[in-house]
Amino acid sequence: MMRQVKKTLVLGLGGAALLLSGLVMAGGAESMTPMPANLSATAALRDAAGEVRGAATFEQAGMGVRVTVNVSGLNPGMHGLHVHEFGRCTPGVDPAENKVVPFGGAGGHFDPGHSKNHDGPDAGNKYGHGGDLPMLEVSADGTGKATFTTSKLSLTGMNGVLNRSIVIHTGMDDYKSDPSGKSGARERCGVILRNNFTARDYPLPDPQSFPEGVAYDTSKGVIYTGSAANGNIYAINATTGATSLFSEGGAKGRSTALGLKVDAQGRLWVAGGATGAINILSKDGAPIATLMTPPSPNPYLNDLIPTSDGSVYVTDSTRPVIWRVRDMKVEPWLNLGGTPIKYGPGINLNGIVATPDGRYLLSIQLNTGELWRIDTRTKAVRKVMAGLKNGDGLLLDGQTLYVARNADGVVSKVSLGADYGSGTLVMEEPLTGLKFPTTLARVDGDVVVTQGQLDKLQGGIPETPFKLTRFKMF
The missing domain is CATH 2.120.10.30 (TolB, C-terminal domain)
Known part of the structure; x- marks a missing residue:
């Protein structure tokens, strides 16, 4: 079938109650399978100096994941929020800029559907990156909070995000420009680590x-x-x-x-x-x-x-x-x-x-x-x-x-x-x-x-x- 036409979609805490407090519906959701009880994960959000400036939590919710993000010390406004491929919040080469950038070690956006395309948080994973999430809105005091549930991600299976990273960018996401929606530099990063599990x-x-x-x-x-x-x-x-x-x-x-x-x-x-x-x-x-x-x-x-x-x-x-x-x-x-x-x-x-x-x-x-x-x-x-x-x-x-x-x-x-x-x-x-x-x-x-x-x-x-x-x- 033909790919769905991409839409410009700008959503934040103030204007997207459906997405940020409910379910972000996206194609490619997996059928229910037995999984560990109380499956959850946490990412400590650090700035480029390594200081913890917030946290993101992930809880399995049926076929999707409930995500809560709390962060401080950012400029007011809308900020792109994405899950990236690798669990490394280290400097690395950003292919889009071909230079070493903070948190470049996290790689590109998590793309379990192999779409090779940046899209909105309601796009199915075969049409857009699984890591394309709703934006984070930061208030005048520099703090931001978002809570949403998405079927684009999971803590298990093909859409699993454990040991990957979540990244906050400096600017807003236009939900159409490859590879990252023109959302600017990476300014917060956290590795998504499973809670209460030893390996x-x-x-x-x-x-x-x-x-x-x-x-x-x-x-x-x-x-x-x-x-x-x-x-x-x-x-x-x-x-x-x-x-x-x-x-x-x-x-x-x-x-x-x-x-x-x-x-x-x-x-x-x-x-x-x-x-x-x-x-x-x-x-x-x-x-x-x-x-x-x-x-x-x-x-x-x-x-x-x-x-x-x-x-x-x-x-x-x-x-x-x-x-x-x-x-x-x-x-x-x-x-x-x-x-x-x-x-x-x-x-x-x-x-x-x-x-x-x-x-x-x-x-x-x-x-x-x-x-x-x-x-x-x-x-x-x-x-x-x-x-x-x-x-x-x-x-x-x-x-x-x-x-x-x-x-x-x-x-x-x-x-x-x-x-x-x-x-x-x-x-x-x-x-x-x-x-x-x-x-x-x-x-x-x-x-x-x-x-x-x-x-x-x-x-x-x-x-x-x-x-x-x-x-x-x-």
Whole structure:
């Protein structure tokens, strides 16, 4: 459909009671899903000298967010108010001016709909930035207050603003001029931090790492993560966070490292994506073997799982087959063409896990959101549930399944039936603001998730340093 005609819309506290005390209606709102109770966040608003001169609060309200802004020390009048892409209130280059400016580190406007367009606070996110908010009106004494609810933003899901920033500008917003409505310099900034939640980050040294896979070696206390961009594999001390290069990309043709798993012998298995290869590394990172799937168009080995009988099962996201490795030989174990799993455009089967006895495999189909159970004895396939679109990596803990849902920016918790043949979505957890989470690993009683930012791999500016995030199981 054609894009809606942009309107000039100037709204402040005095003339926009509908927007500032009610709901800012905008397209692209998400359906209701289970989420943590009392989900809220706060941003301390600082001036360029670092002094706190106000605060903004965010409370989840149905499909939207209720925002309250209080600030002091500003010039009277109307001020542009926006949510920006990155959680950094540091100096940085403003692309519009091509020079370093205060709070330039916050990046451009948050644009979950990829509209690449500045618009008003009532525009749907596919037509305008999600971060385009109602203006802040400052009174003669230099104080300003605004309260509004908007469906353009959320604290969870694709429109999630956790660990992004809110910025107040010096002038009014014309709600039409790209990139920021001619609203002037950035004069207040605050990082939007979730209230009452603790998580630990493991930063990575490579500014182009785009971490995809993650695995944990319990005997060494080491977390492994692999790069989707260059195939590097890093080892992270789970206690200290010290990081080293475990295996350099390019070894044995490994140009990418997607799903990772550690087997019972401590060997690291690596799914090689479009290379069609499976790499096996020793405990010290030395290559043991490179196993190639048969040549065919468009391979994409995405994830793998060792089982108790010594087999390793591998998903292929573009070819409708599940591969199996036995005795260092790879074979097409299950042709999916005759099963209920129907392949379509995009990424199909992705993350895979196995029950402790190896009887069942569970795999998520990213493009349809369907979770499947595969019987390793009979090869029977059963749909467990739907509704997990963008499901990527999986982690099985008893009858609980955790699903990293990359573009949705959440980890979903699913309660499985006793036979793993049914599932119920219990919660969608955004942590402290996930950036395209891809895979999961258990570390003692915690979960580690990669923040892969793969949506920026083919273009765009990722937030660096790349990181993994560790949090308590929920």
